[in-house]
Amino acid sequence: MNDIFIRACRGEKVEYTPVWLMRQAGRYLSEYREVRSKVDFLTLCKTPELAAKVTLQPVDILGVDAAILFSDILICVEAMGMHLEFSEKKGPVLGEPVRTKAGVDRLIIPDTEDSMPFVLDTIKILRRELEQRVPLIGFSGAPFTLATYIIEGGSSKNFVFTKKMMYQNPGLFGALMEKITSTVIEYLSAQIKAGAQAVQFFDSWAGILSTYDYENIIFPYVKTAIKALKKFDVPIFYFVNDCSGILHIAKKCGADVMGIDWRVDMEKATKMIGKKMSVQGNLDPLVLFGPKEQIEERVQDILNKGESARGHIFNLGHGILPETPVENAIAMVEAVHRLSRA
Amino acid sequence: MNDIFIRACRGEKVEYTPVWLMRQAGRYLSEYREVRSKVDFLTLCKTPELAAKVTLQPVDILGVDAAILFSDILICVEAMGMHLEFSEKKGPVLGEPVRTKAGVDRLIIPDTEDSMPFVLDTIKILRRELEQRVPLIGFSGAPFTLATYIIEGGSSKNFVFTKKMMYQNPGLFGALMEKITSTVIEYLSAQIKAGAQAVQFFDSWAGILSTYDYENIIFPYVKTAIKALKKFDVPIFYFVNDCSGILHIAKKCGADVMGIDWRVDMEKATKMIGKKMSVQGNLDPLVLFGPKEQIEERVQDILNKGESARGHIFNLGHGILPETPVENAIAMVEAVHRLSRA
Numbered sequence: 001m002n003d004i005f006i007r008a009c010r011g012e013k014v015e016y017t018p019v020w021l022m023r024q025a026g027r028y029l030s031e032y033r034e035v036r037s038k039v040d041f042l043t044l045c046k047t048p049e050l051a052a053k054v055t056l057q058p059v060d061i062l063g064v065d066a067a068i069l070f071s072d073i074l075i076c077v078e079a080m081g082m083h084l085e086f087s088e089k090k091g092p093v094l095g096e097p098v099r100t101k102a103g104v105d106r107l108i109i110p111d112t113e114d115s116m117p118f119v120l121d122t123i124k125i126l127r128r129e130l131e132q133r134v135p136l137i138g139f140s141g142a143p144f145t146l147a148t149y150i151i152e153g154g155s156s157k158n159f160v161f162t163k164k165m166m167y168q169n170p171g172l173f174g175a176l177m178e179k180i181t182s183t184v185i186e187y188l189s190a191q192i193k194a195g196a197q198a199v200q201f202f203d204s205w206a207g208i209l210s211t212y213d214y215e216n217i218i219f220p221y222v223k224t225a226i227k228a229l230k231k232f233d234v235p236i237f238y239f240v241n242d243c244s245g246i247l248h249i250a251k252k253c254g255a256d257v258m259g260i261d262w263r264v265d266m267e268k269a270t271k272m273i274g275k276k277m278s279v280q281g282n283l284d285p286l287v288l289f290g291p292k293e294q295i296e297e298r299v300q301d302i303l304n305k306g307e308s309a310r311g312h313i314f315n316l317g318h319g320i321l322p323e324t325p326v327e328n329a330i331a332m333v334e335a336v337h338r339l340s341r342a
Numbered sequence: 343m344n345d346i347f348i349r350a351c352r353g354e355k356v357e358y359t360p361v362w363l364m365r366q367a368g369r370y371l372s373e374y375r376e377v378r379s380k381v382d383f384l385t386l387c388k389t390p391e392l393a394a395k396v397t398l399q400p401v402d403i404l405g406v407d408a409a410i411l412f413s414d415i416l417i418c419v420e421a422m423g424m425h426l427e428f429s430e431k432k433g434p435v436l437g438e439p440v441r442t443k444a445g446v447d448r449l450i451i452p453d454t455e456d457s458m459p460f461v462l463d464t465i466k467i468l469r470r471e472l473e474q475r476v477p478l479i480g481f482s483g484a485p486f487t488l489a490t491y492i493i494e495g496g497s498s499k500n501f502v503f504t505k506k507m508m509y510q511n512p513g514l515f516g517a518l519m520e521k522i523t524s525t526v527i528e529y530l531s532a533q534i535k536a537g538a539q540a541v542q543f544f545d546s547w548a549g550i551l552s553t554y555d556y557e558n559i560i561f562p563y564v565k566t567a568i569k570a571l572k573k574f575d576v577p578i579f580y581f582v583n584d585c586s587g588i589l590h591i592a593k594k595c596g597a598d599v600m601g602i603d604w605r606v607d608m609e610k611a612t613k614m615i616g617k618k619m620s621v622q623g624n625l626d627p628l629v630l631f632g633p634k635e636q637i638e639e640r641v642q643d644i645l646n647k648g649e650s651a652r653g654h655i656f657n658l659g660h661g662i663l664p665e666t667p668v669e670n671a672i673a674m675v676e677a678v679h680r681l682s683r684a
Contacts, residue, residue: 158663160628167632210626210659211607212643244587245605263587265553284552286502290509301554317552321500 002134005066009198009235009256009278011310017303017340018065019333020137022239023319024058025070028326031057041086045071048121055126059134061326062333066134066198067126069191071119073141073202076187077150079110080179090154097153099161104175107150109182112190120194127195138196140188142203142238143180143221150176159208166217173217181221185228192232199229200237200259206250207242207261214246219253226254237280241318247272262317266305278311285316288328295328299335314340344476347408351540351577351598351620353652359645359682360407361675362479364581365661366400367412370668373399383428387413390463397468401476403668404675408476408540409468411533413461415483415544418529419492421452422521432496439495441503446517449492451524454532462536469537480538482530484545484580485522485563492518501550508559515559523563527570534574541571542579542601548592549584549603556588561595568596579622583660589614604659608647620653627658630670637670641677656682 005018026032032054036044044050055070074092078084083095098104112120126136141149149155151162165173188199203222206214222238229236239259240250251258251273258277260269262284273279287298299314306312314336320329347360368374374396378386386392397412416434420426425437440446454462468478483491491497493504507515530541545564548556564580571578581601582592593600593615600619602611604626615621629640641656648654656678662671 158628160631160663160665163626163628164631167629167636207605210604211610212640213626242584242605245607248610262552263549263584265587268553268590284505284555286500286505287509289502289506294509298554321502323502 001132002065005135005313006197006235008311008313009237011275011278014311015341016337017306017312017314019314019336020064020066020068021058021062021316021320021329021333022068024062024064024068025054026320027322028320028324028329029057029061030326031061041072042084045075046118048118048125051118051122052125052129055122055136056129059130062330063337064134064333066137067130068137068200069119069123069126069139069196071122071139073139073146073204074149075116075119076110076112076140076183077146079112079115080107080150080183082107082150092149092154094149094153097161098150098176099165101172101175104172104179107176107179109179109186112187116187120190123191123194123196135197136195137198137200137237138188138191139200139202140184140191142201142206143177143184143225144209144218145203145205146180146184147173147176148205150180159205166213170217177218177221181225184225188225188229189232192229192234196234198235198237200239201225201255203238203240206240206246209246211246211249215249219249222250222253230254239280244269251277257311257313259315260317266302267308270306270309273309275310278313279306279309280313280315282315282317283332285318285320285324288316288320288324288332292328292331295332296335296339299332300339303336303340343474344407347477347655348539348577350653350655351579353617353620356653357683358679359648359654359656361656361678362406362408362410363400363404363658363662363671363675366404366406366410367396368662369664370662370666370671371399371403372668373403383414384426387417388460390460390467393460393464394467394471397464398471401472404672405679406476406675408479409472410479410542411461411465411468411481411538413464413481415481415488415546416491417458417461418452418454418482418525419488421454421457422449422492422525424449424492434491434496436491436495439503440492440518441507443514443517446514446521449518449521451521451528454529458529458532462532465533465536465538477539478537479540479542479579480530480533481542481544482526482533484543484548485519485526485567486551486560487545487547488522488526489515489518490547492522501547508555512559519560519563523567526567530567530571531574534571534576538576540577540579542581543567543597545580545582548582548588551588553588553591557591561591564592564595572596581622586611593619599653599655601657602659608644609650612648612651615651617652620655621648621651622655622657624657624659625674627660627662627666630658630662630666630674632670634670634673637674638677638681641674642681645678645682
């Protein structure tokens with residue numbers, strides 16, 4: 001098996017820089033759109049054969065060094081007892097946003113085998129299919145990011161309800177965060193037991209917090225979740241979107257790899273993160289809309305700046321966009337491999 | 343006149359920390375809503391007596407140390423030749439987004455006296471009304487921020503068209519940025535000549551850029567615009583939203599005051615900015631939804647962290663939200679004054 005991804009996570013010597021793309025199974029691929037034309041998004045997530053199929057597509061098409069389970073971070077929120085829908089226009093919509101003690105009390109800490117067996121079945125299929133190829137990454141939303149969806153009922157601009165609860169009712173907010181943290185620990189433990197060879201926490205919205213709030217209110221839950229997974233022998237990734245204001249705190253999370261977005265300079269980030277973690281990132285996904293020579297130039301820049309890291313897993317700084325020309329994604333992966341061998 | 347705001351901009355000794363709030367004239371004030379109930383937003387911007395009236399409201403109600411011209415950053419974009427509307431749901435909508443050479447060629451560099459006389463008239467009324475009270479700040483969008491609206495045709499999530507033009511057609515993007523930069527220089531020069539005693543550039547969207555793009559593609563225009571205004575004897579503010587990844591570059595802009603958002607730690611920012619500029623910021627606007635004791639605690643924290651700055655102008659890290667309880671905004675201003683005297 002190509003284990004260069006795992007070795008880079010551990011900071012071992014590698015022949016080239018491994019690469020995968022956040023949202024690499026997605027609408028920019030015609031093969032994905034074909035599958036999606038026949039089923040809705042949630043059905044796709046919940047049908048192991050189909051979820052496994054789209055997970056494998058970018059491994060074949062792009063030649064990436066890792067596969068990531070096709071799913072959505074809100075799958076476990078649905079299992080906590082909320083009604084989940086995906087609207088083409090508004091994105092995810094959760095029924096009855098949780099803003100009261102009764103609401104928090106009603107949420108359960110789901111057992112993954114009972115309520116999300118399809119996730120574990122997808123992982124099992126994928127491990128068979130990926131044998132002798134590349135490792136499989138499992139994932140979950142990080143506690144705060146899931147909390148924002150639970151409290152707002154979907155995406156948000158200013159996160160007014162989330163911060164209101166945080167500031168006005170810290171006890172209730174804490175109770176919610178604890179329930180989510182327990183859920184996430186159980187969920188990722190089950191994914192690892194089913195065969196996930198690495199796991200990533202997506203903290204997509206932690207970047208909306210002041211340093212003060214992140215450090216004092218949110219970060220303890222991140223550390224708790226990561227610590228609970230350390231007993232498994234798999235690399236743990238902590239990706240924080242819009243991380244530059246809080247990276248000096250986030251790096252203390254205890255994970256093996258720190259995932260960073262595109263708005264932070266790779267060299268500064270690598271220096272700040274130090275030698276205790278590997279780093280993942282950080283090309284602006286929009287660079288893939290430019291000419292190939294420019295993509296190559298930016299890849300080289302990030303490779304150079306990441307050279308002093310303990311280990312570097314190349315990635316975009318955020319999910320690949322649906323409109324991205326697939327040939328440019330292929331060119332990026334090829335450039336990472338070729339330029340990092342040199 | 344209360345000139346403590348101007349003195350803090352210059353790094354002179356002050357008896358207490360001056361404070362104003364971004365969007366301090368706005369919907370959180372019932373007095374503002376009353377004016378707005380009779381006219382639409384654009385009419386309000388373009389009617390000097392009314393614009394002056396709402397500009398003065400927060401000076402009376404909150405007791406802030408500066409007034410800021412009531413207007414919108416897209417007023418000068420309309421004057422460049424685009425059709426501008428404000429929709430309750432979608433926010434600003436600009437007709438025929440500019441994405442081609444013909445589009446860029448059609449834009450003009452407006453003469454403020456000819457095409458935006460109402461802005462200058464508002465300033466003149468305000469200078470009379472504010473005599474012996476507080477200074478008046480004029481403002482403009484920074485070149486890149488205006489470019490995003492011109493290219494996207496309004497607000498955006500991923501700024502796909504902007505970055506596409508930036509990467510695919512750097513010559514065209516540069517031509518657009520030059521036209522906007524000339525517009526902004528003329529516009530702010532006219533505001534200063536009419537009586538604005540300080541000016542702020544709002545770079546609301548520069549924070550979506552990678553450090554690489556900000557430094558190499560955008561920042562030269564920021565420096566050009568600021569340099570052109572240095573001949574006037576008024577403090578120049580450069581506010582960058584979501585600035586933490588680019589602050590080490592932005593601080594070289596040549597302005598007198600660096601405005602920072604709430605996601606960057608005040609102590610780290612102050613250290614990075616050094617002694618050549620004063621600093622403005624940086625309370626999370628959402629803290630104003632919490633209890634008064636907590637507001638006071640956060641104000642104290644920021645005052646402490648800003649103590650080593652050359653000068654500190656207290657502000658929110660972004661505009662105050664419409665739903666904000668006005669008594670909390672008043673409490674914040676009072677706390678800044680009281681705690682910084684101690």
